[in-house]
Amino acid sequence: MELRDGLDGLVLISDHVYHACLAHALMTEREEVMGLLLGDVEHEVKIWASMTLQRSDKRPDRVEIAPEQLVAAVELAEKLKEVMKCSCRVVGWCLQIFAFFHTWIVFFQ
Secondary structure, eight states, X not given: OEEEETTTEEEEEOHHHHHHHHHHHHHTTTSOEEXXXXXXXXXXEEEEEEEEOXXXXXXXXXXXXXXXXXXXXXXXXXXXXXXXXXXXXXEEEEEEOGGGTTOEEEEEO
C-alpha cells in the first residue's frame, strides 16, 4: 500500500502491517491505541513490520510508549536486520484515536 505524505514523499507500507494495525484498532475501538512501525528510510519510507504496544495508562483517551517497549522495538529491529540482511529500524508510530474511529495518524521520524 502506498501513502503520500505531503512533507516527506512516498511511504510504502506492507499489506501485512496495514492489516495488523487495522485489526488492532478495530479490537480496541473504545480506546486510543498505538503501535511502532519498523522498516527503513532511503528515498522513501518502507514499512514491513509493526509492534503492537501494551497500554500502561488506564484512561481510554491516553496512550504512552513505555521505555521498555521502545527498547524491545529497537531490539526487534536489530534481529530483523540480521535475519533479513538489510537495514531495519523504528521509523515511526501509528495512533488510532477512538473519538475519530476512522482516523489513523501515522508519524515518521
